[in-house]
Amino acid sequence: MSDAEQFILTLDGVGKEYGRGRHRVTAVQPLDLRVDADVELGVIGESGSGKSTLARMMVGLETPSSGTIACNGRPLREWLSTRASRLEYRRRVQYVAQDTTSFDPRQTFYDAVSVPLRLLRGVRSEREIRSRLDAIADELSLDPALYSRQPHQVSGGQRQRFALARSLVVEPQLLICDEVVSALDVSVQGAVLNLIKRHVAEHHMGLIFVAHGLPAVTFISSNLMVMRQGEVVERGTVADVVTRPRHPYTQELLAAYASSSQKEGGRQ
Amino acid sequence: MSAQFPDQTAALAVAPRRTGGTIRAVFAFVPLALVVAIAVLAPVIAPYDPVTSVAASRLPPSPEHWFGTDAVGMDILSRTIYGARIAVQFGVIVAVLSTIGGVLIGTFIGLSESSSGVLGLLGRGLNQISSYLLAIPDVILGIVVVGIMGSSDFALTVAITLCLVQAPVKLTRVEVLRVRRESYLESAKLAGESSFRAALVHVMPNSIGPAMRNMPLIFGNCVIILASLGFIGIGVKAPTPEWGYMISSGLSSLVLGRWWPAVFPAAAVLLSVLAIAYSSRAIPRMWPLLAVRVKRWNPIGRKARA
Numbered sequence: 001m002s003d004a005e006q007f008i009l010t011l012d013g014v015g016k017e018y019g020r021g022r023h024r025v026t027a028v029q030p031l032d033l034r035v036d037a038d039v040e041l042g043v044i045g046e047s048g049s050g051k052s053t054l055a056r057m058m059v060g061l062e063t064p065s066s067g068t069i070a071c072n073g074r075p076l077r078e079w080l081s082t083r084a085s086r087l088e089y090r091r092r093v094q095y096v097a098q099d100t101t102s103f104d105p106r107q108t109f110y111d112a113v114s115v116p117l118r119l120l121r122g123v124r125s126e127r128e129i130r131s132r133l134d135a136i137a138d139e140l141s142l143d144p145a146l147y148s149r150q151p152h153q154v155s156g157g158q159r160q161r162f163a164l165a166r167s168l169v170v171e172p173q174l175l176i177c178d179e180v181v182s183a184l185d186v187s188v189q190g191a192v193l194n195l196i197k198r199h200v201a202e203h204h205m206g207l208i209f210v211a212h213g214l215p216a217v218t219f220i221s222s223n224l225m226v227m228r229q230g231e232v233v234e235r236g237t238v239a240d241v242v243t244r245p246r247h248p249y250t251q252e253l254l255a256a257y258a259s260s261s262q263k264e265g266g267r268q
Numbered sequence: 269m270s271a272q273f274p275d276q277t278a279a280l281a282v283a284p285r286r287t288g289g290t291i292r293a294v295f296a297f298v299p300l301a302l303v304v305a306i307a308v309l310a311p312v313i314a315p316y317d318p319v320t321s322v323a324a325s326r327l328p329p330s331p332e333h334w335f336g337t338d339a340v341g342m343d344i345l346s347r348t349i350y351g352a353r354i355a356v357q358f359g360v361i362v363a364v365l366s367t368i369g370g371v372l373i374g375t376f377i378g379l380s381e382s383s384s385g386v387l388g389l390l391g392r393g394l395n396q397i398s399s400y401l402l403a404i405p406d407v408i409l410g411i412v413v414v415g416i417m418g419s420s421d422f423a424l425t426v427a428i429t430l431c432l433v434q435a436p437v438k439l440t441r442v443e444v445l446r447v448r449r450e451s452y453l454e455s456a457k458l459a460g461e462s463s464f465r466a467a468l469v470h471v472m473p474n475s476i477g478p479a480m481r482n483m484p485l486i487f488g489n490c491v492i493i494l495a496s497l498g499f500i501g502i503g504v505k506a507p508t509p510e511w512g513y514m515i516s517s518g519l520s521s522l523v524l525g526r527w528w529p530a531v532f533p534a535a536a537v538l539l540s541v542l543a544i545a546y547s548s549r550a551i552p553r554m555w556p557l558l559a560v561r562v563k564r565w566n567p568i569g570r571k572a573r574a
Contacts, residue, residue, distance in 0.1 A: 061454055083462070090460050102455040104470050112455075119460035166459060 005073035008092065008174045008206055009035040009058060013067035015230075016053050027053045029231045030067055037173050040200065040207040042221030042238065044214060044253075050230035051210045055178045058208070059095040091120050094167035098179035102163050103151040110147040113166045120170050136165045140195050157188035161195070168199060174206035181216055193220055214257045218242060226250050296550030299543030300484070306349060307356035316343035318350040318509045326521070329528055336528035338518065340507075344529060347509035348536050354510050355540060358494050359487040362428050367483045369429070370436025373398075374479070375472050377437065378444025379463075398437050406431040406489075407496045414502045424503065428493050432486045436479035443475035450474075484548030488541045495537045511537050 015030035028050040035041060045051045056062040058069060060080050069076040071089060079089040103112050113133055117123045123132065137144045140161045146154055154162070160180060167175060177196065181189040197220050200207045211217050217224065217238075224241045226234040226249065233247040245251045306313065316322045316333075321341035329336045335344035373394060380391030401409065406428075413427035447453070448471060456466045497503040498512025506513060511533040518529025 059458060061457075087460050090458060095458055097451060097454070102451045104452045104456070104474065106470075106473050112459075115456070115461060116459040163455075166455070 006036070007034045007073075008037055008071060009033070010070045010073070011058075011067065012070070014054075014057060014064045014069055015066040016050070016057060016062060017065045026230050028057070028064075031232050033225075035174060035206055035208065037206045038204055039223060040209065040221040041223045041225060042217035043208060043210045043225045043227060044212065044217045045227035046212060048229070049227040051212075051227050052178050054227070055095065055176050055208065055210045058176055059093055060089075061095070087120055090116075091170060092172055093174045093176065094170050094172035095176045096163050096167045096178065096180050098182055101151075103159065105151055108148055108150055109154075109162045109165075113147070113162060113169060116166055116170045132169060133165075136169050139199060140165055140168075141191065157184050157192065160184060160188075160192060164192070164196065171203060172205065174208065175200065176208045176210070178210045179212070180209075182211060182213065189216065196220060214253060215261075226253070293550050297547050300547030303352060303540045303543050304356055307352040310349045310353045314343075314346035314349045316346040318342065318346040319507045326526055326529075328526070335532045336526075338514070338529045339521070342507070344514075344532050347514060348511070348532050350509040351511040351514065351533060351536060352540065354504055354508065355491045355494060355537075358425065358428065359490045359544075361425060362432060362490040363483050363486040365425070365429050366433040366486050367436050367479055370433045371440050371472065371476050371479050373433070374437040374440025375444050375467060375475060378441040378475070379448060379467055379471065381441075395441070398434050401430065402434045402438070406493050407500070410493060410497050411500070411502060414497070419502055419505065421504065424494070424497065427497070428490050431493060432489055435482055435486070439478040439482055440475050443478055444471055447471050447474045481548075484544055488544035488548065491537065491541050491544065 011031065011033040013030040013032065014028070015026070016028040018025045018027055031054075043051045043054065053062055057064050058076075060076060071079055071092060076089070078085065080086050103109070110133065113136075114129050117129055117132060123129050133147060134144045137147070142158060142161050142165065146158060146162075151159055160183070164177075164180065175196075180196070181192050184192060193216055196207070196209075199205070207221065209217060209220050222238055224234075224236065224238045225232055226241065226247065228249050234241055234245065234250045241250060242254065245254055319342065322343050323333060323337050323341050325337060325339050325341040327333055327337040327341075333343050333345065335348060338344055338347070377391045377395045377398070380387040381395055382388065383391070409431050410424075410427040413430060414423050417423035417426065450470075453466055453470060456470055457463075461469070494503060494510070495512030495515070498510045498514075499516045501513070501516065503512050504510040506517075514533040515530050515537075518526075518531075518533070522530050
């Protein structure tokens with residue numbers, strides 16, 4: 001097995017630009033990245049730092065303007081070119097978005113969450129689907145009765161957990177979470193983070209966790225990548241980055257969190 | 269106790285309003301139902317055969333012939349009643365055809381117009397054609413189509429559908445342009461759904477609302493266009509009782525003081541279109557009730573579950 005093949009995702013000089021000429025905006029500056037199956041990588045940055053664009057490029061929702069993304073040594077473009085390999089790629093890499101509008105308002109959660117099981121895992125029997133959906137609901141502390149509800153009939157936290165369920169039933173090798181807890185209130189955030197962390201550990205999944213909140217990212221991941229204005233300013237293990245930040249922006253970020261958590265502590 | 273309280277208030281808040289709304293929504297359909305009932309029951313209601321001479325010509329309204337008789341002695345009341353039949357027949361067929369066709373074409377245009385390649389070209393082309401057809405007055409478009417295809421019921425249906433399909437096309441297209449930006453389509457893609465499946469399961473059902481609400485208006489417009497084409501003599505063939513033709517043939521005697529052959533069918537057009545328009549206002553109110561059922565309708569999911 002060659003070097004590139006063992007990594008689920010290999011990014012070589014991947015960058016993204018929008019617009020042309022004077023209106024050109026660089027969303028992500030060319031970067032290299034290797035993502036292994038048992039890596040938990042946190043990507044942190046402010047709004048517009050390109051972290052979401054990066055995540056979306058990894059699943060083919062955006063096309064990089066430079067560089068190549070490869071999965072197990074095969075370019076993403078090839079993976080997505082035929083139906084069979086596209087489905088195989090979706091089996092390996094799944095993406096959960098922040099958007100709580102990621103469910104069709106007409107569909108029940110049962111319909112929505114069973115779709116990837118049918119299409120990606122080829123599960124045909126209704127009993128099998130039901131039992132797998134119940135299992136994942138149990139794991140995510142969701143009441144299975146909620147499967148018969150429609151998106152507007154549940155809370156934001158429940159919707160977000162259903163979004164996770166839809167990706168987790170696929171049992172991917174790599175899960176990409178894009179701001180999945182940012183819209184939730186703090187108590188629910190903690191619950192969802194715990195669920196993700198436990199599930200990823202139990203199933204030996206890779207995880208890329210994109211967020212703008214430092215506590216969430218440091219809690220859930222072992223490696224950290226700090227992005228600013230499309231550029232990776234710092235990367236390393238969480239312990240390294242938090243205790244010895246090299247880049248001024250990271251230092252600023254850490255200082256800001258330190259002072260805000262102090263304030264919260266004082267209030268309590 | 270505390271757990272029960274919100275439930276009760278919720279039930280109180282929803283239940284009365286819902287039944288009241290339902291009754292009012294159903295009541296609003298009475299005018300439309302009346303027009304349809306007259307059309308369906310025409311053979312029972314009409315006192316005479318609408319296409320044979322049953323009395324002396326040009327009799328004024330009387331107890332035997334409430335609406336009088338026309339130039340060849342046919343009973344105008346019977347003809348007006350049977351006229352509803354023609355109007356409703358065309359109205360229903362055209363409304364259903366235009367809405368189904370419009371939704372399909374509108375969805376196709378909305379999904380394809382911004383893509384490159386042959387489909388994009390086709391989508392943009394259809395959109396342009398639709399815009400041009402929209403700019404042509406309905407009656408003129410009708411004359412052209414009937415002129416090309418020859419006068420027949422089929423040609424008339426095609427002509428009127430071509431006039432009225434443009435509204436659902438445009439309405440659906442705009443909805444599709446909105447829906448296709450929704451993030452649930454991205455989620456569907458990631459869940460392994462093909463574009464075709466996504467169009468069928470997500471895009472179309474979430475885009476049909478405005479076209480469905482427009483359906484009764486098509487019905488009303490169809491009645492007007494049918495009467496207009498009949499009026500200028502290219503509508504349904506005489507002596508079939510059709511309001512537009514009846515108005516135009518009665519028009520010449522209007523100046524001679526014989527008002528009944530033209531005024532009664534004209535009133536029928538006016539009243540039926542008003543009835544349809546009134547009832548169509550109830551559709552938005554009816555919509556939530558229908559939508560509950562439509563929302564449960566899921567062509568692919570259900571098939572897979574069965």
